[in-house]
Amino acid sequence: MIDNAKTTSSIKQAAEFTGLTEDTIRYYEKIGLLPYADRTASGRRAYSKRRLEGMVFLTRLKSTGMSLEEIKHFQKLYEQGETSLAQRVSILVEHKNKIENEIGRLLETQRIINYKIDNYNEVLVNPDINNTACDPIE
Amino acid sequence: MIDNAKTTSSIKQAAEFTGLTEDTIRYYEKIGLLPYADRTASGRRAYSKRRLEGMVFLTRLKSTGMSLEEIKHFQKLYEQGETSLAQRVSILVEHKNKIENEIGRLLETQRIINYKIDNYNEVLVNPDINNTACDPIE
């Protein structure tokens, strides 16, 4: 018998691949965010490469501020098939815009923090300045 | 008697200025994230312009991913006076780096989402393509 290359991964390998914990993966499946995973004959989860990549994209959406409820909604739309295509595009476009706004806010804060760091360094060099830009939060 | 220009704001005005709710402002004070606010003779909170600007900077730190515990720590360092200057700079530098990484992650995700949107649009124009890049999460 030919030793077929293994084509699926255990939950442990899925956790390593995605950076999620095994508990989190089971939790996501439980709440319907991830589709019910295929199982081996003995009932253990077996993930295809494609599913693993799907999970990575999902963690991307999460790490860029999409809530589990929204991700779950997106997943459910996918399961409805191609009738939901336009709706899925609009969710992605909206999320893209949200990311754009977020990047803008981060850049602005970065600018402000840089300004503060400069002021702090001035005061560190010359403690007599007593620069108000060093105030805790201002 | 001269009608002095009002120099302090009520909690309601502070909420409007910062975008926080009144409850949240009181909560932040309660947990020590904000210093105990000055009060009027009758016990109501009265914020100076400087304090309001401090609160805005705080909400910036929060909205860019700093936890309340970290912000509180920063505030406590400030209250310790100038001996904590160097420590405060290093917190700001670290947060700046965190923001930089976050921006990188957002840009990367934006790129991926754009790629997906393009693929979706192709499928919407020509439904026979059945492009796998439209998969839910991949």
Added chain:
DNA sequence: GTACAACTTGGAGCACACTCCAGGTCAAGA
């Protein structure tokens, strides 16, 4: 002076996203 709104406090409750646990099954090596 009498409403009514805007505050005050302390403390309870809640939403989100996990995280942990008990008690059981299954697989593989010594």
Added chain:
DNA sequence: TCTTGACCTGGAGTGTGCTCCAAGTTGTAC
């Protein structure tokens, strides 16, 4: 065969960050 450990399920518990509420006080407009 026995042990070890990876996995399973259902459900309880946790941390963070609010959010709401009750009961009381104060300020203002009529």
